[in-house]
Amino acid sequence: MSKPNQRLSQIQSHLSAxxxxxxxxxxxxPLTKSPDDIVVTTCLRTPxxxxxxxxxxxxxxxxxxxxxxxxxxxxxxxxxxxxxxLAVGSVLPPGGGATEFRAAALVAGLPESTAVKSLNRQCSSxxxxxxxxxxxxxxxxxxxxxxxxxxxxxxxxxxxxxxxFSELLDSHPEGKNCKVPMGMLSEQMARxxxxxxxxxxxxxxxxxxxxFRAQQEGKFDExxxxxxxxKWVDPKTDEEKVIDVMRDDGIRDGMxxxxxxxxxxxxxxxxxxxxxxxxxxxxxxxxxxxxxxxxAERLGQTIxxxxxxxSVVGVKPLLMGIGPWKAIPVALEKAGVSKDxxxxxxxxxxxxxQCLWCIRELGLDEKKVNPDxxxxxxxxxxxxxxxxxxxxxxxELGRTGKRFGVTSMCVGTGMGMAAVWVKE
Amino acid sequence: xxxYRTQGFNGYAVKYSPFFDxxxxxxxAANFGLVGNGRLHILGxxxxxxxxxKWFDTQDSLFDLAWSETHENQxxxxxxxxxxxxxxxxxxEFPVQSWQEHNREVFAVHWNLVDKDKFCSSSWDGxxxxxxxxxxxxxxxxxxxxxxxxxxxxxxxxxxLSAVSxxxxxxxxxxxxxxxxxxxxxxxxxxxxxxxxxxxxxxxxNNQGAQVGPFAPAEALTHDWNKYRSxxxxxxxxxxLIRTFDIRAPDQGPVAVMQGHEYxxxxxxxxxxxxxxxxxxxxxxxxxVWNDGFNxxxxxxxxxxxxxxxxxxxxxxxxxxxxxxxxxxxxxxGLPVSGGMRGCVFGM
Numbered sequence: 001m002s003k004p005n006q007r008l009s010q011i012q013s014h015l016s017a018x019x020x021x022x023x024x025x026x027x028x029x030p031l032t033k034s035p036d037d038i039v040v041t042t043c044l045r046t047p048x049x050x051x052x053x054x055x056x057x058x059x060x061x062x063x064x065x066x067x068x069x070x071x072x073x074x075x076x077x078x079x080x081x082x083x084x085x086l087a088v089g090s091v092l093p094p095g096g097g098a099t100e101f102r103a104a105a106l107v108a109g110l111p112e113s114t115a116v117k118s119l120n121r122q123c124s125s126x127x128x129x130x131x132x133x134x135x136x137x138x139x140x141x142x143x144x145x146x147x148x149x150x151x152x153x154x155x156x157x158x159x160x161x162x163x164x165f166s167e168l169l170d171s172h173p174e175g176k177n178c179k180v181p182m183g184m185l186s187e188q189m190a191r192x193x194x195x196x197x198x199x200x201x202x203x204x205x206x207x208x209x210x211x212f213r214a215q216q217e218g219k220f221d222e223x224x225x226x227x228x229x230x231k232w233v234d235p236k237t238d239e240e241k242v243i244d245v246m247r248d249d250g251i252r253d254g255m256x257x258x259x260x261x262x263x264x265x266x267x268x269x270x271x272x273x274x275x276x277x278x279x280x281x282x283x284x285x286x287x288x289x290x291x292x293x294x295x296a297e298r299l300g301q302t303i304x305x306x307x308x309x310x311s312v313v314g315v316k317p318l319l320m321g322i323g324p325w326k327a328i329p330v331a332l333e334k335a336g337v338s339k340d341x342x343x344x345x346x347x348x349x350x351x352x353x354q355c356l357w358c359i360r361e362l363g364l365d366e367k368k369v370n371p372d373x374x375x376x377x378x379x380x381x382x383x384x385x386x387x388x389x390x391x392x393x394x395x396e397l398g399r400t401g402k403r404f405g406v407t408s409m410c411v412g413t414g415m416g417m418a419a420v421w422v423k424e
Numbered sequence: 425x426x427x428y429r430t431q432g433f434n435g436y437a438v439k440y441s442p443f444f445d446x447x448x449x450x451x452x453a454a455n456f457g458l459v460g461n462g463r464l465h466i467l468g469x470x471x472x473x474x475x476x477x478k479w480f481d482t483q484d485s486l487f488d489l490a491w492s493e494t495h496e497n498q499x500x501x502x503x504x505x506x507x508x509x510x511x512x513x514x515x516x517e518f519p520v521q522s523w524q525e526h527n528r529e530v531f532a533v534h535w536n537l538v539d540k541d542k543f544c545s546s547s548w549d550g551x552x553x554x555x556x557x558x559x560x561x562x563x564x565x566x567x568x569x570x571x572x573x574x575x576x577x578x579x580x581x582x583x584x585l586s587a588v589s590x591x592x593x594x595x596x597x598x599x600x601x602x603x604x605x606x607x608x609x610x611x612x613x614x615x616x617x618x619x620x621x622x623x624x625x626x627x628x629x630n631n632q633g634a635q636v637g638p639f640a641p642a643e644a645l646t647h648d649w650n651k652y653r654s655x656x657x658x659x660x661x662x663x664x665l666i667r668t669f670d671i672r673a674p675d676q677g678p679v680a681v682m683q684g685h686e687y688x689x690x691x692x693x694x695x696x697x698x699x700x701x702x703x704x705x706x707x708x709x710x711x712x713v714w715n716d717g718f719n720x721x722x723x724x725x726x727x728x729x730x731x732x733x734x735x736x737x738x739x740x741x742x743x744x745x746x747x748x749x750x751x752x753x754x755x756x757x758g759l760p761v762s763g764g765m766r767g768c769v770f771g772m
Contacts, residue, residue: 004459007504007529010548010571011458014643014662014688015707032686 030308030335030422031403035294038134039424041301042076043288043391044068044225048248048379051153051281055245058232061093061152062100064285068148069108071225072287076301083289084142085115087132089125089149090383092156096120101150120383123348123409124312124417125149127386130288131310131419143295149388150285151381157281177317178413182350183267183278185318190272190353197272200352201260204277204376207349208255211373215251219372219399223391224248248378250280255377277352282379286387303424305394305405309334310419321354323416324408325361331406331418339364342420343402346389348409349374358410371396385409390421397423428474433463437488437691443496446470447477451501453485462486464501466513480511480519490533492557493540500543502530508545510557525553525562532574539582546575552587554599566597566607573645573661580654588644588659592616596671611674615659615667616641619677639663646691652699653718660689666704668716680716 001009046064049056056064065088073080086105090097096118105116121128126149133145162179169175177185190200214220226246233240255276265271266278289301296303311330315322324347332339345368349355359369372392375385389407397405408418433452441447446469454460462482468475485504492498497513498520506526509519528548536542542563546552548571553562570591578584583599596611616639642663650656650668656679660666664685667678687707695701700718705711 003504007458011456014645014690034684 030306030337030420033293033306033424035292035297036138037293038137038290038307039293039296040304040307040390040394040421041078041289041291041296042072043286043304043387043394044071044075044223045286045384045388045391046284047224047226047245048250048280048282048284048381048384048388049245050250050379051157051283053235054154054249054283055230055232055243056152056227056283057154059152059227059230059283060100060155061090061097061150061283061285062104064152064283065101065104065148065150066108067227068150068225068285068287069105069110069146072146072289073109075225076289078144078289078299078301080110081113082144082299083110083114083146085117085133085136085145086110087129087145087147088116088118088383089120089127089129089147089386090118090151091120091122091125092151092153092161092382093118094156094160097150121312121415121417122412123350123380123382124386124411124415125383126286126388127310127390127407127409127417127419128312130290130307130387130390131417133288133290134307134310137290137292144289144291146287146289147387148285148287149381149384149386151383152283153281153381154283174317180318181267182320182412183273186278186321186351186353187265187267187271187273189319189321189357190351193353193357195272195353195357197277198257198261199356200272200277201257203352203356204349205255205257205260207352207370207373207376208252209373210371211248211251211377212253212255214372215247219395220248220392222395222398250282250379251373251377273351273353277376279348279350279375279380280378282381284379284381284384284388286384286391288387288390305397305421305423308337308420308422310417312415312417315414315416317414320412320414321351321410322358322361323410323414324348324355324418325358325416327416327418328358328362328406328408331408331420335420337404337420342404342406343368343400344371344393344396344405345369346393346405346407347374348380348385348389349376350380350410352376354410386417393421394423426469426474428467428476430463430465433461433465436486439489439491441491441496442493443491448474449489449491449499451486451489453487453504457485457487457504460485462501462503464489464499464511466499478513480517482509485529487529488532490535490543493535493537494557498557500533500535502533502545504529506530506547506549508533508555521557523555523560523562525565526551528571531572532576534576534585536577536582537579538577542577542582544575544577544585546572546587548572550589552585552597554585564599564608566609568593568595571643573643574647576647576649578654579649579651586647586649586657588615588647588661590643592641592644592661594644594647594657594659594669611671613669613671613674614641615644615661615669615678616663617675617677619681639665643688645688648692648694648702650694650699651696658692658694658702658716660685660692660704662688664688664706664708666692666702666714682714682716684712684714685710 088101098118101118102116130147133147136142228244232243260276263274263276266274311327313326393405405421430452434456435452437451448467450465453462462485464480466478468477486501488502490500508523510521512520526547530547532546544554550569552566552575554564568589570589572589575587585597587595592615594613597608598610601608644661647659655672658668666682668680685706689706691705693703702714
């Protein structure tokens with residue numbers, strides 16, 4: 001054997017030996033488990049109920065948050081003293097909800113030492129809250145934190161949520177576009193991009209059917225913590241009742257392309273978007289407990305999955321629906337994961353039109369997107385959705401034994417957000 | 425992060441000068457050390473980044489280097505042709521001294537930090553040799569009968585040296601012992617030995633991935649003496665595990681086992697500043713910083729109960745630019761450097 005060959009075989013022997021562990025993960029893959037990974041140890045949500053009619057319509061947002069945080073504390077078994085910060089995404093409350101969320105944290109049993117902030121990046125607020133907490137842990141600012149989202153659209157949805165635009169803002173064309181209602185601009189986008197009503201209805205019917213099946217099979221039971229003894233005023237009789245709210249009430253059986261095809265367009269006479277192929281107005285809350293892997297191991301917390309990377313991008317305000325199309329590749333690139341490696345995509349169904357366009361434009365396998373339905377079927381409590389997707393994603397990945405997940409949504413005024421997660 | 429490309433040469437070893445904290449030497453080889461020339465780079469860490477101060481070319485690959493502890497301009501290199509060369513960076517081109525005794529690739533050279541007129545070398549020919557820079561031939565030859573990737577003098581005792589080899593053994597030699605058939609060997613510790621204080625395959629505390637054995641023997645590629653705890657040696661190699669041993673208790677197996685690297689570990693180095701911290705570089709293209717739990721009260725308690733001490737890789741430094749094989753490191757002044765097979769030196 002020549003000398004180079006001898007050296008080559010010697011060095012090959014360094015590399016070919018078997019690993020002491022069974023992990024075949026390559027270096028720096030998101031599957032690598034490092035002590036400084038940011039992991040999720042518990043994530044859950046309330047049921048989502050119909051705005052103005054559903055079981056949670058009379059529960060204020062802060063009360064929903066109290067229930068969610070209490071459930072998070074009891075399910076995780078973590079000492080509340082260890083939680084250093086709570087970020088709550090919420091879109092509609094006046095003042096961002098900062099005051100009542102701090103109070104809610106104290107009521108839920110978090111100590112005064114737990115800091116609280118509210119934040120608003122429109123429909124991605126819940127994801128932004130989780131990302132903010134992950135980054136604060138990564139940067140060493142805190143060790144343990146909770147990212148949450150809550151919205152009571154029943155009580156806070158309406159024109160009051162947006163401040164009147166000044167002349168200065170109105171004088172700028174793109175500035176002015178930021179206040180164009182979401183339905184109007186999506187209608188225009190659907191027309192411009194040629195997304196047919198029949199396709200939208202088929203997508204929406206699919207969402208309903210998947211969600212109905214998932215609910216029947218109890219797939220949401222793991223992530224939902226129901227509320228008992230909720231005061232509820234019957235809108236028909238004005239009678240106050242005490243009810244238990246244990247499941248999403250927007251999910252309906254028997255939705256088909258044909259039945260959806262009969263609904264009148266909501267935003268234009270000849271339009272394609274209607275109540276049946278757009279997200280439902282809902283109430284709900286969700287929360288995600290995060291920390292470093294080393295902390296989770298020290299505390300004996302069960303690791304549900306890992307936060308890998310996130311992205312936020314801007315698009316034209318009138319094309320806000322294309323946000324996920326721009327945000328998802330950025331997040332995947334940061335994570336070093338290809339779009340085909342991803343097992344489940346949770347892409348918010350703000351409108352069937354925009355969600356479908358993003359899926360097609362990205363060339364995603366439709367079977368991988370929202371396998372248990374989405375906002376069209378069970379609702380989109382604005383600030384909550386991003387945090388809700390985390391628990392939906394992890395429970396689906398867990399059931400199917402898959403690993404890579406992406407959550408993403410379009411964001412009003414023209415943005416997109418996405419995050420990459422790994423189930424463990 | 426500072427970066428310097430050793431164009432056309434792949435790094436095998438990098439060391440800070442013991443005299444100037446801004447000077448680094450890199451031993452490198454063309455074609456990943458398989459065939460071709462070697463080059464010794466002398467680099468300066470400046471406000472403008474890493475700059476080449478000088479380089480020396482050699483006939484064969486260079487696999488290791490050691491700065492002279494007595495002369496600030498002199499560097500020792502280990503070459504693939506079995507030679508050891510001493511370069512003076514005040515001079516050009518040629519080495520000031522060359523020793524040719526090893527029959528195969530020399531993979532380690534190490535200067536004695538206490539008795540500064542001695543250094544040692546180890547080779548794939550299965551021997552360790554002790555040398556004086558003033559003498560043309562070696563002072564002692566210590567056979568290991570196995571390809572010996574790493575040899576080093578204790579930083580605490582001038583007459584104790586250690587080596588790890590492809591036979592999965594950590595050997596400790598004491599040059600004060602009388603010449604005999606044992607060739608000064610005072611201790612042989614099987615690196616793959618289990619920790620007998622725990623039952624086989626017992627789960628490590630907190631499921632941190634540490635293992636207690638039993639392990640299969642695997643080639644050991646690198647080791648280093650702790651700079652503060654005079655009896656503690658860290659070893660690592662092909663089985664991807666980093667272990668620490670206390671030579672006072674050679675039968676007790678590893679004190680700590682650190683798992684995380686995904687390919688063979690090519691180099692470990694204890695921090696010159698912290699007694700419980702070590703750096704590693706691996707073929708998995710990462711450098712990692714480890715804490716062996718020595719100063720961790722919790723870790724100490726676990727140790728007293730008989731388990732391996734707790735540990736954590738603080739940071740997996742993603743040497744995302746290193747395309748092939750992370751190779752080596754030195755550490756000084758809190759700024760670790762790594763040299764990679766891809767031909768990069770990083771100051772991190």
